[in-house]
Amino acid sequence: MHTFELSFAAALLAATPLLLAATGEFFGEILGMMNVGIEGLMLMGAVTGVIVTLHTNSPELGLFAGALAGALYLLIVYGIPVVLLMTEQVLPGFAVWFIGLGISQLLGNNYENTSVSSSSTIINLPGVDRIPVVREMIGSFPWPVYVAFVLPFGVAWLFGHTRHGRNMRAIGENPATASTGAGIAVTKWRLFYVGVNGFFGGFAGAFLAVVAVGSWGPDVTAGRGFIALAVVIFSAWRARWLIVGAAFFGGLLILVELGGALAWPISPDFLSMFPYLGAVIVLVIWSIRGRRSEQSTAPSSLGAKVTSRR
Amino acid sequence: MTLNTTAIKPAPRRRTWSVVKGAPSPRRSWAYRVVAIVVVLAGSAIYLVATIHQPDILPTVLRGSFATPASLEEWVVLATPFFLTALAVLIPLRVGLWNIGGEGQFFAGAWLATGLAFSLSHVAGGLLIPAMIVAGALGGALWAAVPALARIYLNVNEIISTLMLNLVMVFWVAYWLVGSWHYQSSTGGTLQSRIIPTQSELPLLHVAGGLDSGLLIALGITALVGLYLHYSTFGYRSLLVGSGRAVALYTGVRIRRVQMIAMLSAGALAGVAGVLQLAGNSYQLTPGLSNNTGYLGIAVAILAGDSIWGLVVMGTLLSMIMLVGQNLQLYGVSSDAPFIVIGILLLLNAMGDALSQYRVVRPRHVGEGAEPDGDDLLDAESHLLAGSGAIDVEVVNRLAGAD
Numbered sequence: 146m147h148t149f150e151l152s153f154a155a156a157l158l159a160a161t162p163l164l165l166a167a168t169g170e171f172f173g174e175i176l177g178m179m180n181v182g183i184e185g186l187m188l189m190g191a192v193t194g195v196i197v198t199l200h201t202n203s204p205e206l207g208l209f210a211g212a213l214a215g216a217l218y219l220l221i222v223y224g225i226p227v228v229l230l231m232t233e234q235v236l237p238g239f240a241v242w243f244i245g246l247g248i249s250q251l252l253g254n255n256y257e258n259t260s261v262s263s264s265s266t267i268i269n270l271p272g273v274d275r276i277p278v279v280r281e282m283i284g285s286f287p288w289p290v291y292v293a294f295v296l297p298f299g300v301a302w303l304f305g306h307t308r309h310g311r312n313m314r315a316i317g318e319n320p321a322t323a324s325t326g327a328g329i330a331v332t333k334w335r336l337f338y339v340g341v342n343g344f345f346g347g348f349a350g351a352f353l354a355v356v357a358v359g360s361w362g363p364d365v366t367a368g369r370g371f372i373a374l375a376v377v378i379f380s381a382w383r384a385r386w387l388i389v390g391a392a393f394f395g396g397l398l399i400l401v402e403l404g405g406a407l408a409w410p411i412s413p414d415f416l417s418m419f420p421y422l423g424a425v426i427v428l429v430i431w432s433i434r435g436r437r438s439e440q441s442t443a444p445s446s447l448g449a450k451v452t453s454r455r
Numbered sequence: 456m457t458l459n460t461t462a463i464k465p466a467p468r469r470r471t472w473s474v475v476k477g478a479p480s481p482r483r484s485w486a487y488r489v490v491a492i493v494v495v496l497a498g499s500a501i502y503l504v505a506t507i508h509q510p511d512i513l514p515t516v517l518r519g520s521f522a523t524p525a526s527l528e529e530w531v532v533l534a535t536p537f538f539l540t541a542l543a544v545l546i547p548l549r550v551g552l553w554n555i556g557g558e559g560q561f562f563a564g565a566w567l568a569t570g571l572a573f574s575l576s577h578v579a580g581g582l583l584i585p586a587m588i589v590a591g592a593l594g595g596a597l598w599a600a601v602p603a604l605a606r607i608y609l610n611v612n613e614i615i616s617t618l619m620l621n622l623v624m625v626f627w628v629a630y631w632l633v634g635s636w637h638y639q640s641s642t643g644g645t646l647q648s649r650i651i652p653t654q655s656e657l658p659l660l661h662v663a664g665g666l667d668s669g670l671l672i673a674l675g676i677t678a679l680v681g682l683y684l685h686y687s688t689f690g691y692r693s694l695l696v697g698s699g700r701a702v703a704l705y706t707g708v709r710i711r712r713v714q715m716i717a718m719l720s721a722g723a724l725a726g727v728a729g730v731l732q733l734a735g736n737s738y739q740l741t742p743g744l745s746n747n748t749g750y751l752g753i754a755v756a757i758l759a760g761d762s763i764w765g766l767v768v769m770g771t772l773l774s775m776i777m778l779v780g781q782n783l784q785l786y787g788v789s790s791d792a793p794f795i796v797i798g799i800l801l802l803l804n805a806m807g808d809a810l811s812q813y814r815v816v817r818p819r820h821v822g823e824g825a826e827p828d829g830d831d832l833l834d835a836e837s838h839l840l841a842g843s844g845a846i847d848v849e850v851v852n853r854l855a856g857a858d
Contacts, residue, residue: 233809410633
């Protein structure tokens with residue numbers, strides 16, 4: 146039986162969009178900006194990715210277009226109100242979700258259930274193909290999977306070991322002090338990282354639709370944007386832990402298929418609940434753990450409205 | 456020792472038009488809101504005319520949506536659950552909590568009421584219908600209790616937990632619709648339950664149009680809740696809690712208790728909305744029973760801006776947008792298009808709230824009126840209020856009876 150190897154590979158594939166979207170959101174949250182509408186952002190990336198892939202026959206172009214569309218979309222719908230007009234953050238987050246839901250349906254209406262091929266994105270890890278079990282587990286994936294799992298290490302280095310990263314953390318702790326006290330260009334960098342957030346969120350959606358699912362459908366994300374939000378909380382704002390969180394929820398997401406394939410004596414509806422139920426349980430456990438330690442690891446200004454630019 | 460008379464400077468004379476930042480003003484924020492609604496509705500009308508090449512589309516759709524008594528009744532039926540699901544967002548918002556779980560609480564209520572109707576199918580309607588409404592309230596409240604407890608005692612982000620429980624509820628309902636409540640329709644159609652017993656259906660007010668008495672119940676509850684929030688001590692306490700931890704602690708309000716009551720009553724109201732939709736309208740449990748009103752209630756509550764009158768107006772307006780959207784599906788407009796309109800409304804509303812703290816001041820010339828006039832005093836007042844962190848400007852406005 147290859148059940149273990151195959152489900153491991155399936156879980157990694159399911160974890161990838163979560164990890165990409167969560168990494169994007171991580172950038173924003175480090176600078177104190179919480180976007181609750183990742184779901185809508187991923188939908189925008191997904192629909193753009195599928196349309197561009199269908200017209201150009203190039204999944205790479207599709208993924209890139211999806212990411213760019215995500216960046217542009219988030220900058221307009223979230224960046225302008227939150228960063229430039231200094232509104233509070235939850236409402237623009239909902240707007241990102243609602244508008245993304247509507248526009249993606251409008252755009253994708255004619256492309257529903259048209260399958261796209263993305264076999265050209267698959268690469269084989271050199272050297273791994275001779276090791277029997279590992280080969281099936283991690284040997285052959287579309288390249289974004291490897292990118293997604295390496296990315297958090299880069300993010301951890303950026304925010305932990307560079308001057309720029311420390312400055313960005315300062316913005317997340319206290320934007321006013323970072324601006325007046327340290328002379329950091331708060332508005333500029335906040336806008337920049339809203340774009341980065343949108344880029345990876347759109348990329349995540351495009352990957353999900355173009356590569357993982359292989360077609361566009363309005364319910365393609367099925368709450369994954371919200372799970373990505375839970376992944377960031379799971380990580381307790383430590384970039385490398387994003388990988389653990391995404392892998393955990395990726396594992397929960399494939400339980401339905403696994404249960405069906407192995408004929409588990411449990412309703413598939415219950416198995417489908419697990420990722421969402423798991424997110425709530427994880428949040429509760431993390432809160433209990435967080436209460437023991439005195440200090441929260443979250444950026445201090447996370448979700449807070451900026452009251453003045455200077 | 457001389458008194459420092461320069462502590463409060465009079466506002467400087469302005470030579471040009473200028474923008475002054477002060478306290479956020481509810482009146483200006485409402486003005487922006489009205490402008491936003493007009494702009495968005497006009498924009499969507501222009502978009503429709505421009506993209507759908509059919510010259511009489513607007514009059515046709517508007518006539519189809521509002522000109523006949525039957526379509527008006529359809530509008531009203533569509534609006535019924537909006538009032539309650541919006542209240543389910545508005546009340547927690549007063550105490551500073553986001554209840555995004557209206558959709559799940561709606562189904563929790565509908566699910567429990569369906570189960571009750573099936574198991575008590577021999578009981579008379581006069582007993583069964585009130586029992587179902589109570590069961591719906593109970594189901595919704597229980598479903599809201601989980602994120603409420605987690606938020607209030609463990610500080611778990613309630614936005615994410617309520618949302619996740621919506622998705623859990625989707626599969627929970629699907630489990631029952633596939634399983635013991637399954638009904639195989641002759642067309643072999645979608646997931647649905649058996650029809651609930653006839654005596655558990657809400658009486659119709661107007662048989663031909665399908666107008667059910669759920670509307671009266673919903674409006675009655677909305678009025679009661681509005682009065683309660685306005686006149687009860689709970690309503691006052693909820694304002695104190697919502698205006699910040701410091702204010703609540705200072706006034707001695709039991710924060711956790713108020714927040715818990717707010718979340719539970721929100722869940723109960725959304726649950727009742729589920730029962731009204733079930734017993735008044737569809738007579739069977741389906742995955743599409745809510746018509747997304749659980750989510751759209753968020754938009755209604757936000758646009759209402761903590762006012763019950765605003766809630767009724769905005770609930771009617773948003774159900775109008777949904778109705779027009781439904782009728783536009785005949786012209787190939789996607790069913791989620793109203794979400795764009797509502798999303799843009801939310802966005803403009805947030806921007807309007809942010810802009811409402813600025814006001815444009817007209818130029819005045821040196822020598823024109825030596826005494827400080829009303830504008831100067833207003834300036835000084837808002838500078839003082841905005842400058843001191845101790846007083847929450849919004850609370851001052853609200854408590855000053857500006858609602």
